[in-house]
Amino acid sequence: MIPRVRFAHLPTPIEPLPRLGAALGGARLWVKRDDLTGLAGGGNKTRKLEYILAEAQANGARTLITVGAVQSNHCRQTAALAARYGLGCILVLSGEREDQPSGNVLLDRLFGAEIIYCAAEERNQVLQQVFEEAWVAGKRPYLIPLGASTPVGAFGYVTAFEEFLNQGVEVDWIVVASSSAGTQAGLMLAALKAGWAGKILGISIDHPAAELQLRVAELVNEAAERIGSKIHCQPVDVMVNDQYLGKGYGIPSSEEIEAIRLFARYEGLLLDPVYTGRAAAALIDLIRKGYFKPQERILFWHTGGTPALFAERYRLLLAE
Incomplete structure (x- = not known):
């Protein structure tokens, strides 16, 4: 099970x-x-996150970190999940920052997620760096890969x-x-x-x-x-x-x-x-x-x- x-x-x-x-x-x-x-x-992604959250909790996670495109549905649902369960959330989004957030990005911010923007070709490198920095800072991060x-x-x-x-x-x-x-x-x-x-x-x-x-x-x-x-x-x-x-x-x-x-x-x-x-x-x-x-x-x-x-x-x- x-x-x-x-x-x-x-x-x-x-x-x-x-x-x-x-x-x-x-x-x-x-x-x-x-x-x-x-x-x-x-x-x-909600169905996947039911299992991902259980694994994260078993590992003592206090912060969820994940990655996606600027209008990522997965990131939006992860941010909402973190808010619901009192966890921190850091999103690494590939694409340009919008002057006026809309769509999923508006919701990401509403849920209180920290958003880091980067170029698509740098995404994996930035993601790993963000995870390491969160770990050193004592945030007990759990890394969720693209799309869970x-x-x-x-x-x-x-x-x-x-x-x-x-x-x-x-x-x-x-x-x-x-x-x-x-x-x-x-x-x-x-x-x-x-x-x-x-x-x-x-x-x-x-x-x-x-x-x-x-x-x-x-x-x-x-x-x-x-x-x-x-x-x-x-x-x-x-x-x-x-x-x-x-x-x-x-x-x-x-x-x-x-x-x-x-x-x-x-x-x-x-x-x-x-x-x-x-x-x-x-x-x-x-x-x-x-x-x-x-x-x-x-x-x-x-x-x-x-x-x-x-x-x-x-x-x-x-x-x-």
Whole structure:
């Protein structure tokens, strides 16, 4: 049993998307609402942080340190978690400081996190330096890697998949945004344990398929080892589509903007401009191209991130 501190709002609902499905030619669509996990606007990292926090507490941590892009959903949820449990929080964000904080950065500051900005290529070096300085200062820091994607964090999505099975909604496909690999790895490990017959397709947000497949497989195997499972995953077993990287991380394409609008206007459902917007654009394009069979049922796993919609940099992109 992997230790866990329960604070997420679970189970998250599974909802049909009939109007969007009809607009896409009769596609059979559902959504798993992990934008409703409850911590500071929700998102997939909340599930991971239930396990990460338990490990941090076991190590006597008094400060959480983590890393991400300026509009990081993971950092926002970590900052909220630290505030809730009376811990310090230091965020190392790659990107430029905003004169007027918006979106996730506004929330990071509201939760009282200390924010350190740096260039993307310096991020790992700065992160290590920040950790060492916090340790010397007696802050008892606990370092959470990018996206909380560790073998321990992946268990958030092992239990998420078990939750999905218990909800009794039968689907043939799960489509999910995949970046730091932990969410897809947890889903895959649980699916392999359960002998699930469906397929899990990760839509890469920012990595070539081969790189992401390798990382997902590594996390599956490391997490399986933690629980004494003999499951072994090869990179070739991991389904990843990297054809929707567009102009790069955090730069929405016209297809992503269309996807955000379609989900909003047909289902009243908000996506974010970095992760779920890209994954939804891929889903829509694959449906239009006939990638899925007409009778196949598809679950879009919503990983949250909607506060980023309110970042200043995205307002003009989403304007009419």
